[in-house]
Amino acid sequence: MSTVVSSITSNTPAVASEDAGFVFDNTYLRDLPGLYQKWPPAAAPHPQMVLLNEAVVQDLGLSLPVLRGAQGAALLSGDTVPAGAEPLAQAYAGHQFGGFSPRLGDGRAVLLGEMLDTQGRRRDIAFKGSGRTPFSRGGDGKAAVGPMLREYLISEAMHALGIPTTRALAVVATGESVLRDSGRLPGAVLTRVAASHLRVGTFQYAAAMDDRPTLQRLLNYSLRRHDPVLLDSANPALALLQAVAERQAALLAQWMGVGFIHGVMNTDNMTISGETIDYGPCAFMDHYDPAAVFSSIDYHGRYAYANQPPIARWNLARLAETLLPLLADEPQQAIDAATAVIDDFPVRYEHHWLQVMRSKLGLVATTAASDASDLALAQGLLAGMQGQGVDFTLLFRGLTRWLGAETAAAPQALDQRQALDSLQALYADAAPLQAWLPLWQARLRQQPLAVAEASERMQNSNPAFIPRNHRVQAALDSASDSSDLTAFNRLLAVLAKPFDEQPEAEDLALPVPPAQSAAFQTFCGT
Numbered sequence: 001m002s003t004v005v006s007s008i009t010s011n012t013p014a015v016a017s018e019d020a021g022f023v024f025d026n027t028y029l030r031d032l033p034g035l036y037q038k039w040p041p042a043a044a045p046h047p048q049m050v051l052l053n054e055a056v057v058q059d060l061g062l063s064l065p066v067l068r069g070a071q072g073a074a075l076l077s078g079d080t081v082p083a084g085a086e087p088l089a090q091a092y093a094g095h096q097f098g099g100f101s102p103r104l105g106d107g108r109a110v111l112l113g114e115m116l117d118t119q120g121r122r123r124d125i126a127f128k129g130s131g132r133t134p135f136s137r138g139g140d141g142k143a144a145v146g147p148m149l150r151e152y153l154i155s156e157a158m159h160a161l162g163i164p165t166t167r168a169l170a171v172v173a174t175g176e177s178v179l180r181d182s183g184r185l186p187g188a189v190l191t192r193v194a195a196s197h198l199r200v201g202t203f204q205y206a207a208a209m210d211d212r213p214t215l216q217r218l219l220n221y222s223l224r225r226h227d228p229v230l231l232d233s234a235n236p237a238l239a240l241l242q243a244v245a246e247r248q249a250a251l252l253a254q255w256m257g258v259g260f261i262h263g264v265m266n267t268d269n270m271t272i273s274g275e276t277i278d279y280g281p282c283a284f285m286d287h288y289d290p291a292a293v294f295s296s297i298d299y300h301g302r303y304a305y306a307n308q309p310p311i312a313r314w315n316l317a318r319l320a321e322t323l324l325p326l327l328a329d330e331p332q333q334a335i336d337a338a339t340a341v342i343d344d345f346p347v348r349y350e351h352h353w354l355q356v357m358r359s360k361l362g363l364v365a366t367t368a369a370s371d372a373s374d375l376a377l378a379q380g381l382l383a384g385m386q387g388q389g390v391d392f393t394l395l396f397r398g399l400t401r402w403l404g405a406e407t408a409a410a411p412q413a414l415d416q417r418q419a420l421d422s423l424q425a426l427y428a429d430a431a432p433l434q435a436w437l438p439l440w441q442a443r444l445r446q447q448p449l450a451v452a453e454a455s456e457r458m459q460n461s462n463p464a465f466i467p468r469n470h471r472v473q474a475a476l477d478s479a480s481d482s483s484d485l486t487a488f489n490r491l492l493a494v495l496a497k498p499f500d501e502q503p504e505a506e507d508l509a510l511p512v513p514p515a516q517s518a519a520f521q522t523f524c525g526t
Helices: 002-009 027-031 054-060 064-068 070-075 145-160 200-208 212-226 236-258 305-327 331-360 370-385 392-404 416-425 431-446 451-459 469-482 486-495 503-509 514-519
Strands: 036-038 048-052 088-090 094-096 099-101 109-116 122-128 167-180 183-194
Touching: 027 036, 027 088, 027 109, 027 212, 048 064, 048 070, 048 145, 054 064, 054 167, 064 070, 094 200, 145 167, 145 183, 145 469, 145 486, 200 212, 200 305, 212 236, 212 305, 236 305, 236 331, 305 331, 331 370, 331 451, 370 431, 392 416, 392 451, 392 503, 416 431, 469 486, 486 503
Parallel strands: none
Antiparallel strands: 036 088, 048 167, 088 109, 094 099, 109 122, 122 183, 167 183
């Protein structure tokens, strides 16, 4: 530890001289002693702005002129600490691929502090890739440009899709290189904005210390931060567990609705806020396959596409374990209360997944009995896609266009015959689709929604554009190898409007052949 301390404290960054608009209020530092270590980011030798998210700058009420300039690169690289920030490395534990590590923590990140955005929402401002911390476990604490651009791109794509997510404020090149398996790569720091960085692993760390006062403080802090209306609940710990279960059920349903595969659903990557966090080896599924895995480190498919909802439940059970001392004085009562929430998670998830699928299919609930039939309809569609090489995104967008062809109000209205031909061409054998379509048509006729309204509902639920893995990789390779952001910026602009028809970007909507997609791998970047 002493070696790490000397290497960083000798390189302590300066304090900002220009006013970028940061106004920090560091409640995590004040309220949760024992769950962090104060720690400065490493200074960057030659910081240079790569990408600045001007929409997030405006949301935070920061100064665009300052952040666009040299001072912005210094502030958002760790070379200069914004006035009022009190950097710290958060402590947390976690189950990583099922194995428990009692001490993980921010190994290459620091929380600068919190600020209120223009809507009065509290936001964490944190660096990723800003150097070693006491939790680095032998790592260099740095990050390369490619993985940080990846997180910027995917998190912005998720935001545009309407899925709760952390967001990127900036990527700044540090002017130094980092050593990875593939050689030396240009270093970078990502500035991440989040509702908070509280995780299941944060509770696991507090519980592992066997320090009930600290666990109680963490519970109270989490409720004040995310669920203040629950502070006066008869059982605050149970109320938090239920709230997190609800948020995670909704989040997982949205992931599944766009074919998103997180890749590392460890408990330290499951937030209390219900935001998606940490875009390392994540990917979007091209061809529908419940067993799809893209992470190079997920050797046994633990976090495969179809496994994500049960893994979320498993992670939630780990959170429940940490809260047992606060749930009830009598151990069995605490276990029973926690078990009821965990057992109810599949019901919560199914409810949210059905809402997602209804939107994707232009349906609305009609009677109480329609839940079971709509569930069977949606599951029947997916069952017919399995093993057919059907592109998940194109199938739902194709259904949207096919229905839209019935109304002149639909943008880019297609002849229905052509639309049907395009749909059938997605299947190796179109028989499952041909058997399913009449069932969907009959269901559409049963609801009071007009065809135009159903079409619009689908239009706003089925993206035409997702971050296709091969397109993302090509853009990152170009940015990393030759500092050419042309392909990256084009992809970023298209993904900002995922539900719009963009004929000029049709190439970005096309998948690769199934064999190439199956061979694609993503990497953590550490």
